[in-house]
Amino acid sequence: MSTRPASVATLLARRVIACVGAGGVGKTTLAAALGLGAARRGRRVLVLTIDPARRLADALGVGTLGPEPSPISRELLNRLGVPPAGELSAMMLDMKRTFDELVMRFAPDRAARERILANRIYQHVSDALAGSAEYSAMEKVFEMSARPEFDLVVLDTPPSAHALDFLEAPERLIGMLDSRLVQLLLHPASSVGRLGLRWFQRGAHQAFALIERITGFGFLEDISEFLLAFEGMSEGFRKRAQGVRALLFGPDTAFVLAATPSGESVSHARDLLARLEGHGANVVGVVANRVRSWPGATPPLPTAEEHGAWRNELARAFALANAGDFPSEAAAVAALRVLDGYAAAVARDRQATAPLMAEAERRGCFVRCIPELARDIHDLDGLADIERRLFDDEQEKT
Amino acid sequence: MPDGLRPLLDRRLVVVTGKGGTGKTTVAAALALAAAARGRRVLVVETGRDENVPRLLGHGPGPVGYAGALTPCGAWAMRMEPYAALSEYLRLQLGVPGLVTRVLEQPGFRGLLDAAPGWRELVTLGKVWHLEQAREGGRPRFDWIVVDAPATGHGLTLLDVPRVVGSAIRSGPLRRHAGWVEELVRDPARTLLLPVALGEELPARETVELVTRLRGQVGVALDRVIVNAVEPAPFPAELPDLDRRLAALPATPGPSPGVWSACAAHLAARHELNRHFSDEIGEHTALPVVELPLLASGVRTPEDLAVLARSLFAGEAA
Numbered sequence: 001m002s003t004r005p006a007s008v009a010t011l012l013a014r015r016v017i018a019c020v021g022a023g024g025v026g027k028t029t030l031a032a033a034l035g036l037g038a039a040r041r042g043r044r045v046l047v048l049t050i051d052p053a054r055r056l057a058d059a060l061g062v063g064t065l066g067p068e069p070s071p072i073s074r075e076l077l078n079r080l081g082v083p084p085a086g087e088l089s090a091m092m093l094d095m096k097r098t099f100d101e102l103v104m105r106f107a108p109d110r111a112a113r114e115r116i117l118a119n120r121i122y123q124h125v126s127d128a129l130a131g132s133a134e135y136s137a138m139e140k141v142f143e144m145s146a147r148p149e150f151d152l153v154v155l156d157t158p159p160s161a162h163a164l165d166f167l168e169a170p171e172r173l174i175g176m177l178d179s180r181l182v183q184l185l186l187h188p189a190s191s192v193g194r195l196g197l198r199w200f201q202r203g204a205h206q207a208f209a210l211i212e213r214i215t216g217f218g219f220l221e222d223i224s225e226f227l228l229a230f231e232g233m234s235e236g237f238r239k240r241a242q243g244v245r246a247l248l249f250g251p252d253t254a255f256v257l258a259a260t261p262s263g264e265s266v267s268h269a270r271d272l273l274a275r276l277e278g279h280g281a282n283v284v285g286v287v288a289n290r291v292r293s294w295p296g297a298t299p300p301l302p303t304a305e306e307h308g309a310w311r312n313e314l315a316r317a318f319a320l321a322n323a324g325d326f327p328s329e330a331a332a333v334a335a336l337r338v339l340d341g342y343a344a345a346v347a348r349d350r351q352a353t354a355p356l357m358a359e360a361e362r363r364g365c366f367v368r369c370i371p372e373l374a375r376d377i378h379d380l381d382g383l384a385d386i387e388r389r390l391f392d393d394e395q396e397k398t
Numbered sequence: 399m400p401d402g403l404r405p406l407l408d409r410r411l412v413v414v415t416g417k418g419g420t421g422k423t424t425v426a427a428a429l430a431l432a433a434a435a436r437g438r439r440v441l442v443v444e445t446g447r448d449e450n451v452p453r454l455l456g457h458g459p460g461p462v463g464y465a466g467a468l469t470p471c472g473a474w475a476m477r478m479e480p481y482a483a484l485s486e487y488l489r490l491q492l493g494v495p496g497l498v499t500r501v502l503e504q505p506g507f508r509g510l511l512d513a514a515p516g517w518r519e520l521v522t523l524g525k526v527w528h529l530e531q532a533r534e535g536g537r538p539r540f541d542w543i544v545v546d547a548p549a550t551g552h553g554l555t556l557l558d559v560p561r562v563v564g565s566a567i568r569s570g571p572l573r574r575h576a577g578w579v580e581e582l583v584r585d586p587a588r589t590l591l592l593p594v595a596l597g598e599e600l601p602a603r604e605t606v607e608l609v610t611r612l613r614g615q616v617g618v619a620l621d622r623v624i625v626n627a628v629e630p631a632p633f634p635a636e637l638p639d640l641d642r643r644l645a646a647l648p649a650t651p652g653p654s655p656g657v658w659s660a661c662a663a664h665l666a667a668r669h670e671l672n673r674h675f676s677d678e679i680g681e682h683t684a685l686p687v688v689e690l691p692l693l694a695s696g697v698r699t700p701e702d703l704a705v706l707a708r709s710l711f712a713g714e715a716a
Binding site: 022023024025028175182184203204206207210212213214215216219222260262263264265267268294295296299300301302306309310313314317318321322327330331334335337338339341342344345347348352372374375 | 417418419420423448450488491492497498500501504506507510512549566567568569570571572573596600601632633634636637640643644646647648649650651652653654657658660661662663664665667668671694695696698
């Protein structure tokens with residue numbers, strides 16, 4: 001375990017940065033801000049996003065993101081402080097159509113392709129086939145990172161019930177095709193070695209009989225037809241899956257984990273951090289997003305005994321500064337309530353994020369806290385502000 | 399609370415869904431707490447990998463699991479485990495427990511199931527249907543069932559799966575059972591879907607899309623949207639410019655006038671932002687919106703849940 005925390009600058013040397021975290025923690029904004037930061041440091045960057053805030057996309061002049069990279073105009077890049085060497089493009093991952101594309105690419109011939117696309121099971125399940133959308137997204141990253149016009153691909157990972165689905169998807173799909181049960185369903189006569197054949201076949205037949213009793217006649221036939229068509233694709237599929245895996249878990253990819261300051265989000269993030277490292281992923285940074293914090297240093301706050309004195313002092317100050325009919329007492333009470341509420345929120349967020357920050361530091365990750373902003377990030381200034389905070393070296397020392 | 403809404407407790411089944419991070423689980427727990435306080439036999443079904451509801455309802459550190467447990471606040475809580483639900487279903491159907499266990503324990507069968515789509519959602523809803531039907535001592539075992547469903551995309555899959563199975567499978571008991579589950583989901587007298595949103599741009603947009611797709615595709619009853627974590631108005635109505643008045647003071651005790659005013663302005667801007675997108679949700683879904691207040695110290699205890707429950711059940715008999 002490293003003792004020196006990683007620097008944000010290490011991100012710049014990678015080919016892929018993957019932003020991971022539960023839904024709703026701000027991965028899209030984080031991906032855009034990291035992309036901007038890298039472009040400002042002279043990299044040619046592609047941000048791959050799932051669901052960009054429409055107004056953010058509008059602000060970047062890429063309101064209609066499609067399945068091909070849209071470059072952000074030179075004029076905007078100049079305004080954002082991106083030097084001539086730097087470039088920034090954005091692209092939308094269409095999670096719905098990508099699986100059809102996979103079939104198109106890997107089906108051995110036209111007949112096989114049409115057999116798959118027309119299969120009754122495929123039509124109903126291709127969207128839901130375990131991890132298929134996640135797998136397709138990974139494919140796209142692989143393809144884009146190999147393009148010579150980009151130095152770096154920043155990925156806003158797919159929303160997923162379990163954030164690791166997308167990493168485990170290729171193995172699961174291939175595992176299913178390779179399983180002895182599926183092989184027996186596909187090739188009843190030849191697939192199993194002689195040793196233990198009878199025992200295995202008896203078990204498998206029990207399983208098939210059971211499925212048939214529940215699902216009725218014909219379902220297994222549809223399934224095996226689907227799998228048989230799919231099997232022809234598995235060689236190309238397997239090779240690609242290995243390539244995707246080598247890229248994601250190799251030295252060229254860095255993971256940045258995002259979380260928000262709630263107990264649920266923090267425990268999810270800690271779990272994800274441990275599991276990513278278990279997979280051999282390079283988690284280099286942890287970003288706590290929307291943390292309510294003081295503007296500047298923590299100010300002095302009233303103790304319980306001081307409350308009354310502060311209220312009187314405030315009421316006097318309000319009375320002096322305003323016209324005679326101004327409700328100074330009520331204003332003092334309201335102002336103190338604002339301060340108490342704000343202090344409670346700051347304390348709560350600090351307490352919620354502390355375990356994650358400690359864990360991240362122990363693992364040698366860089367750690368950043370992005371304060372909750374009063375408005376959604378939907379303009380260039382907001383994005384530039386987040387970028388500054390991410391790449392701010394001062395924070396690195398604290 | 400908008401007028402003219404049917405009481406939440408009128409429906410037997412309430413399915414809570416929404417974008418990740420909107421507080422679905424908190425809302426599900428608050429609903430259960432309030433229903434239990436009204437003397438209902440209520441069950442919360444959590445569908446995620448983690449158990450968060452029992453802790454919110456005051457249950458100790460141990461898991462409640464698939465078997466479920468009665469929490470100290472009087473509501474039952476359980477966590478859906480698809481393999482356990484599948485095993486239970488097959489035993490009930492086939493009546494040969496030994497065979498079911500043998501087959502389910504085969505590594506090959508497990509490998510097939512791990513990759514196979516849809517069955518988790520189907521057995522999850524199937525179990526909910528079974529619980530809705532269950533009777534004890536001549537009356538329903540549970541008066542009210544709250545499902546803490548997965549986030550939007552997966553939540554839609556969950557509700558749509560009986561229909562998909564019905565059209566993918568040609569015959570057999572599974573097709574019939576999927577039909578029963580589909581009937582329950584589509585029956586406005588028994589089932590209500592409760593979307594939970596936040597008053598921010600992306601969750602608002604996703605909620606509008608969710609409502610559109612639910613209406614077109616699933617046909618489940620919707621009658622309101624919950625907008626969670628709305629920053630309360632920080633200033634009293636007669637002092638709308640309190641932040642500017644603070645900034646204009648020559649001196650303040652403790653924080654400087656600038657810092658004090660900045661905190662006030664921040665809360666006011668968050669309030670406006672949340673209210674703005676809450677209104678947008680109402681406008682674009684044409685549904686009444688029920689706002690829940692953001693609690694500055696977070697939602698950690700049954701007392702915090704009770705505050706949210708008051709907004710959820712405002713206008714309904716206690």
